[in-house]
Amino acid sequence: MSVEYTDSDRLLRVSLGPQHPSTHGVFRMNVELDGETVVKLKPVFGYLHRNHEKIAEGATYLSSMPYTDRLDYICPLTNNWAYALAVEKLAGIEVPERAEYMRVILAELTRLINHTAFMGFILGDMGAWGSALMYAFREREKILDLFEHLTGARMMANFMRFGGCRNDLPAGWREQVGTLVEGYGPFLDEMEKFLVGNEILLSRSQDVGQLPAETLVNGGITGPMLRAAGVSYDIRKVDRYGIYDRFEFRIPLGEKGDVYDRIMIRFLEMRESLKILRQAIDQLPEGDYVNPKARIRGFKPPVGEAYGRIEGPKGELGFHLISDGTPNPYRYRVRPPSFINLTLLEDMCLGLDLADAVIILGSIDIVLGEVDR
Amino acid sequence: MQPTSANTPAQSPPEKPGRWMLPGLGLFQGLAVTGRNMVQSFYNKERMTTVQYPEERAPISPNFRNFPFLVYDGNSIDNLRCVACSICEKECPPQCIYIVLERDENGKSLKRPKIFDIDVSVCMNCGICAEVCPFDAIYMDGEYELATDDRFEGLLFHRERLAKSADYHMKLRPEQASEVIARRKAEEEKKAAAAAAKAAKAKADAESKKAAADARPADEKGGDA
Amino acid sequence: MSKDNIPLWSPEHLPLLPQRLVEMILANLGAPEWLVSISGFMVAASTVLAVFMTAFALLSLIERKTLARAQNRIGPNRAGWFGILQPVADGIKMLTKEDIVPARAVKLLHLLAPILIVLPAILALGVIPYGREWTPVPLELGLLFFFAVGSMTELSVFMAGWASGSKFPMLGAMRAISQMVSYELPLIITALGVVMVSGTLSLPEIVQQQGGGFWHWNVCTPWGIVAGLLFYVCTIAEANRCPFDLPEGESEIVAGHMTEYSGFKYALFFMGEYLGLFAIAGLFVTLFLGGWQAPLPGLGLVPTWLWFFGKLALVIFSYLWIRATFPRLRIDQLMRFAWLCMIPMALLTLPAAAIWHYMGRGPLSWMVVLPLVLVPWVLVAVIFNKRLAPATRTYRFADG
Numbered sequence: 002m003s004v005e006y007t008d009s010d011r012l013l014r015v016s017l018g019p020q021h022p023s024t025h026g027v028f029r030m031n032v033e034l035d036g037e038t039v040v041k042l043k044p045v046f047g048y049l050h051r052n053h054e055k056i057a058e059g060a061t062y063l064s065s066m067p068y069t070d071r072l073d074y075i076c077p078l079t080n081n082w083a084y085a086l087a088v089e090k091l092a093g094i095e096v097p098e099r100a101e102y103m104r105v106i107l108a109e110l111t112r113l114i115n116h117t118a119f120m121g122f123i124l125g126d127m128g129a130w131g132s133a134l135m136y137a138f139r140e141r142e143k144i145l146d147l148f149e150h151l152t153g154a155r156m157m158a159n160f161m162r163f164g165g166c167r168n169d170l171p172a173g174w175r176e177q178v179g180t181l182v183e184g185y186g187p188f189l190d191e192m193e194k195f196l197v198g199n200e201i202l203l204s205r206s207q208d209v210g211q212l213p214a215e216t217l218v219n220g221g222i223t224g225p226m227l228r229a230a231g232v233s234y235d236i237r238k239v240d241r242y243g244i245y246d247r248f249e250f251r252i253p254l255g256e257k258g259d260v261y262d263r264i265m266i267r268f269l270e271m272r273e274s275l276k277i278l279r280q281a282i283d284q285l286p287e288g289d290y291v292n293p294k295a296r297i298r299g300f301k302p303p304v305g306e307a308y309g310r311i312e313g314p315k316g317e318l319g320f321h322l323i324s325d326g327t328p329n330p331y332r333y334r335v336r337p338p339s340f341i342n343l344t345l346l347e348d349m350c351l352g353l354d355l356a357d358a359v360i361i362l363g364s365i366d367i368v369l370g371e372v373d374r
Numbered sequence: 375m376q377p378t379s380a381n382t383p384a385q386s387p388p389e390k391p392g393r394w395m396l397p398g399l400g401l402f403q404g405l406a407v408t409g410r411n412m413v414q415s416f417y418n419k420e421r422m423t424t425v426q427y428p429e430e431r432a433p434i435s436p437n438f439r440n441f442p443f444l445v446y447d448g449n450s451i452d453n454l455r456c457v458a459c460s461i462c463e464k465e466c467p468p469q470c471i472y473i474v475l476e477r478d479e480n481g482k483s484l485k486r487p488k489i490f491d492i493d494v495s496v497c498m499n500c501g502i503c504a505e506v507c508p509f510d511a512i513y514m515d516g517e518y519e520l521a522t523d524d525r526f527e528g529l530l531f532h533r534e535r536l537a538k539s540a541d542y543h544m545k546l547r548p549e550q551a552s553e554v555i556a557r558r559k560a561e562e563e564k565k566a567a568a569a570a571a572k573a574a575k576a577k578a579d580a581e582s583k584k585a586a587a588d589a590r591p592a593d594e595k596g597g598d599a
Numbered sequence: 600m601s602k603d604n605i606p607l608w609s610p611e612h613l614p615l616l617p618q619r620l621v622e623m624i625l626a627n628l629g630a631p632e633w634l635v636s637i638s639g640f641m642v643a644a645s646t647v648l649a650v651f652m653t654a655f656a657l658l659s660l661i662e663r664k665t666l667a668r669a670q671n672r673i674g675p676n677r678a679g680w681f682g683i684l685q686p687v688a689d690g691i692k693m694l695t696k697e698d699i700v701p702a703r704a705v706k707l708l709h710l711l712a713p714i715l716i717v718l719p720a721i722l723a724l725g726v727i728p729y730g731r732e733w734t735p736v737p738l739e740l741g742l743l744f745f746f747a748v749g750s751m752t753e754l755s756v757f758m759a760g761w762a763s764g765s766k767f768p769m770l771g772a773m774r775a776i777s778q779m780v781s782y783e784l785p786l787i788i789t790a791l792g793v794v795m796v797s798g799t800l801s802l803p804e805i806v807q808q809q810g811g812g813f814w815h816w817n818v819c820t821p822w823g824i825v826a827g828l829l830f831y832v833c834t835i836a837e838a839n840r841c842p843f844d845l846p847e848g849e850s851e852i853v854a855g856h857m858t859e860y861s862g863f864k865y866a867l868f869f870m871g872e873y874l875g876l877f878a879i880a881g882l883f884v885t886l887f888l889g890g891w892q893a894p895l896p897g898l899g900l901v902p903t904w905l906w907f908f909g910k911l912a913l914v915i916f917s918y919l920w921i922r923a924t925f926p927r928l929r930i931d932q933l934m935r936f937a938w939l940c941m942i943p944m945a946l947l948t949l950p951a952a953a954i955w956h957y958m959g960r961g962p963l964s965w966m967v968v969l970p971l972v973l974v975p976w977v978l979v980a981v982i983f984n985k986r987l988a989p990a991t992r993t994y995r996f997a998d999g
Binding site for chain 2 (some may be wrong): 654668669670671672843921923924925954
């Protein structure tokens with residue numbers, strides 16, 4: 002959609018950000034407004050750039066693991082997994098079965114965290130005064146407690162290792178996850194009641210920020226944003242990495258790909274995640290939590306190149322590594338889902354209201370730690 | 375694989391049909407949810423999870439990790455387990471550890487750190503130092519109330535501050551500490567046994583030598599005789 | 600009403616006590632008549648001001664506490680017992696903060712705007728009947744006066760947005776003007792129904808006519824329930840409360856017209872907003888909820904002003920509850936809602952009120968008037984639901 006204007010003086014140039022309540026961190030949108038209609042939008046980012054990739058090229062493979070926590074700090078464990086997967090591919094390390102199950106449990110819990118927090122954030126962007134956010138954070142806190150019990154840290158877990166996980170599940174952890182999963186369904190019901198039928202939310206989010214599925218595919222958009230537009234593309238199903246082929250779950254698909262679909266797809270995905278979690282807890286085998294042959298000190302993968310990707314809560318999260326046989330990677334590259342999903346922001350916002358631009362940005366579900374790296 | 379909806383073989387029936395609702399019903403549903411939370415937050419512990427921090431504290435998981443500490447055996451911090459091998463210094467992702475090996479006047483290594491500094495304003499509590507240490511010398515602490523008004527010296531922990539006794543470790547993480555102690559004991563016993571065996575062997579060697587030496591003079595003696 | 604034959608110390612007359620004491624003392628001192636009456640007026644005004652300033656301080660705390668509870672938090676509880684000193688702490692903070700005026704601001708208007716937002720709110724509070732004996736200024740044209748001064752708020756909000764010389768305030772001011780003008784129409788039209796039925800513009804008189812139990816309140820009539828509901832929605836919009844808080848819309852335009860204000864001027868905006876809230880909610884209580892009338896006959900022992908403040912508290916609590924729940928509307932939806940739903944509905948209440956007025960209270964008039972308001976209501980609701988507020992959706996799943 003394009004709007005032609007000859008007299009540029011009529012437009013109001015507003016800089017939304019980097020310090021602005023709706024930007025989810027330090028993101029900036031240079032907007033040109035005609036009244037309240039967005040005619041031009043230029044995203045500016047990099048305020049949180051901290052040289053992640055270059056630092057990783059100067060550090061050992063293991064040293065980069067804690068830094069991956071800080072990419073998408075809402076969901077550190079999926080970042081861990083993506084990186085571990087890439088290194089395991091590079092060095093050809095086998096992962097024991099128990100570790101695979103642990104990884105699936107942690108990744109799905111992370112997905113729950115991310116999508117739950119998303120519900121709160123999007124409602125905050127729409128102007129609901131924090132109620133949804135607080136409910137979301139209340140439940141998220143329970144999962145974070147589980148993470149703390151297992152990994153020692155609530156968010157910066159640094160838990161996955163090449164060939165497994167850092168430590169075994171503490172006693173009773175599995176049962177705690179079971180209780181959490183049982184209690185999560187009612188919470189989702191309540192949240193759904195709170196959000197889904199709300200007429201204001203419906204009218205705010207429907208038919209906002211639509212793009213044709215082809216544009217999304219061409220733009221490299223992945224994750225719930227792509228699935229909301231009706232494209233069935235989930236790396237858990239496409240790659241079947243780890244042991245995802247053992248679980249019974251479905252991929253919810255939207256029709257229109259507007260903000261409402263993105264919210265609903267995440268809701269339905271959470272329910273599917275609960276299904277996976279139930280199965281994984283039941284099937285969790287005994288055994289090694291880490292490949293005993295994997296080395297921690299003096300780890301040197303052979304010369305080569307590998308790309309490991311997983312379905313992160315926000316989309317395809319990939320790590321591309323090139324090894325020259327030294328303890329440090331020669332090239333370390335992240336394929337961050339939120340950054341690539343952000344690229345189509347302007348196309349989605351043009352011709353809509355300023356308020357729509359804010360919720361569209363929210364519905365992309367970006368984390369600036371990952372966008373700016 | 376091309377990401378198109380064409381490769382979705384089967385489609386299950388819709389779970390939640392879109393339904394016509396009385397306008398405003400959704401709003402009242404939302405009000406009911408907040409109303410329920412408003413009332414229940416007065417008595418339901420599930421809803422009101424706030425902990426009034428300085429007065430009461432949330433229970434901390436025994437696995438919780440914060441900044442690292444150095445373990446010493448016995449009562450003196452001279453008995454640090456650390457041998458200043460600098461593995462942690464190299465592996466530390468933010469490079470916040472600084473170690474200087476202590477040497478005697480001849481330049482011979484004393485196998486202990488003269489300086490062991492951790493800049494906790496840089497440390498990110500990842501725990502990799504504890505993981506890579508082959509000497510069970512560094513572990514992650516559980517102490518978290520470390521705020522200080524001194525930005526520089528107050529956040530640079532020196533050897534003296536970092537050193538904590540093995541008993542402290544035992545109290546903090548009983549499982550891990552007892553496992554470590556058992557392993558060290560076993561290693562020490564093994565070492566002692568090896569040393570004893572070595573000593574015994576040396577003794578035996580010496581004895582056999584002595585015996586040989588004894589035998590020779592006897593021959594000589596005999597020769598003399 | 601003679602002032603001499605009422606007791607000095609009765610709960611009913613308690614709010615009038617300072618005024619009457621001053622008048623009595625001055626009269627006994629032999630002061631001239633004009634001085635006595637002017638002093639009496641000033642003390643009466645001060646009483647109202649004192650009551651609502653206290654209420655403002657309390658509400659700023661209660662609002663935070665209520666929202667906190669709705670969100671499973673505790674809210675401010677460190678300053679004093681249950682955080683009761685929090686308003687004091689806020690006040691000290693606001694007063695001691697640096698007052699920043701942007702370089703491109705129009706200095707005079709920037710200073711005037713916060714003052715002009717408090718003023719009409721205080722003026723409007725003057726004409727509301729708080730109790731049987733307690734109407735600070737019993738104007739014959741009270742309702743007219745209320746709307747006249749009430750519309751000054753728009754001016755000051757726009758003044759603030761314009762004078763700040765900044766973009767977010769400007770956007771906020773534009774939103775505020777369009778929103779307030781749009782919602783003032785249904786507000787006045789629905790109030791007109793009450794005027795038609797009561798036959799007077801005097802607020803004490805309107806309350807007087809609603810006496811004798813809650814079924815005599817205007818809201819308990821077929822046209823009144825519709826008009827009351829519309830009026831209620833309009834009061835939320837006029838007070839810039841959620842879900843109509845677009846002029847402030849903190850996730851979009853930072854704080855709207857208040858973005859460039861700090862310190863005491865910001866506090867004045869805050870105060871003006873809350874006083875305006877009291878005034879408009881008080882008007883709602885007066886017009887539709889029977890003002891100071893007790894809900895049941897035979898409760899004469901309770902002072903009438905307590906009923907008024909009880910109802911006011913309930914109405915304001917409902918605002919807080921709504922604020923804790925709803926997201927914000929978008930500006931075009933807000934306008935569409937006003938012009939396509941609120942105003943036609945409000946206009947429909949006028950003939951309904953007229954018929955009700957001429958048929959009198961009774962089952963027959965219920966049967967006539969109820970369909971008259973209900974059918975269009977349902978019709979508009981259906982159209983609104985179909986065309987403007989889309990329904991929930993169906994989703995499919997890929998199993999592959």
